[in-house]
Amino acid sequence: MRRNLQSSERLRPVDLARGHGLSTQAVRNYEEAGILPPADRTDHGYRTYTPLHAQALRAFLALIPGHGHQAATSIMRAVNEGATDEAFRLIDESHAQLLDDRRTLQAVESALRDLEPEPAEASGPGSTFIGPLAEQLGIRPATLRKWERAGLVRPGRDPLTGYRVYDETDARDARLAHQLRRGGYLLEQIAPLIAQVRAAGGLEPLEAALGDWRGRLSARGRAMLNGAAELEGYLRKRG
Incomplete structure (x- = not known):
């Protein structure tokens, strides 16, 4: 009743x-x-x-x-x-989910602290191809190609096979892009941040974005x- x-x-x-x-x-x-x-x-x-x-x-x-x-x-x-x-x-x-997002933010901040000012050589140690990097991030290779077109990652090419080669800096950029995407940022918002990360000393925009992200998590x-x-x-x- x-x-x-x-x-x-x-x-x-x-x-x-x-x-x-x-x-x-x-x-x-x-x-x-x-x-x-x-x-x-x-x-x-x-x-x-x-x-x-x-x-x-x-x-x-x-x-x-x-x-x-x-x-x-x-x-x-x-x-x-x-x-x-x-x-x-x-x-x-x-x-x-909120706790996971906070941990993601902490991971981005940790990655920011560990940024190297100079990129590594494409043929240096730590280089990988698109499949293993996509698997490591839990995304599809097509997503990495989309990020490349948007300027988020800039892999080199193997001179013999023409395959994309991601060095340690490329992998770092891909990790940052992945984490910022999880934080709700659009590709067009991430691209200038990654560009600033590549330039030594240009970290203020990324830090401002992280501060905004942190504020949104607190508001939530x-x-x-x-x-x-x-x-x-x-x-x-x-x-």
Whole structure:
């Protein structure tokens, strides 16, 4: 039997929408998606919402900045279906991803500290080909070729076979590109940073990008706290 969500205070879709800058259709869509619990209906078929629905909407909108729209939807749907353990698992996954992103940032910063001012010779020790380097990074060779076209990596060529040869500096650039891509940067944003890395002493743009990345991770962590507080309020109200 469906839980009776009525209370002495009845809210219309427009009442929920106005407080959050939403359309009434968005509120109805959220209910249909399971983000809000099912609404009761009047004798004429109109939806009636309650403060519980308002709390659910606040929780959902608060979850989005930290978890993303898709994960926030899945979390709210799980809660409304009574699958709180699944909701907690989804939240844990977002926290694990944030931790992984922080570790990625630390890896980039570590790589920055270890940058060499002078490139190594293409034929020197540590040279590798496109397949082994792609496997090491966990990407496809086609991705490395795309990065080459964008100017992120500049491999040499084997004089006998014509195959691409990546020296230690090329591999470093590929690692930085890979880590910055994971941080959400576009190829056109990464290219000038890598170019500055290649030039001795030109590290300020990369350090500024890392500072921006760090700030976004902190904002995301704080947003998760805010989302958790609103979700806890909704869970308490649900009983």
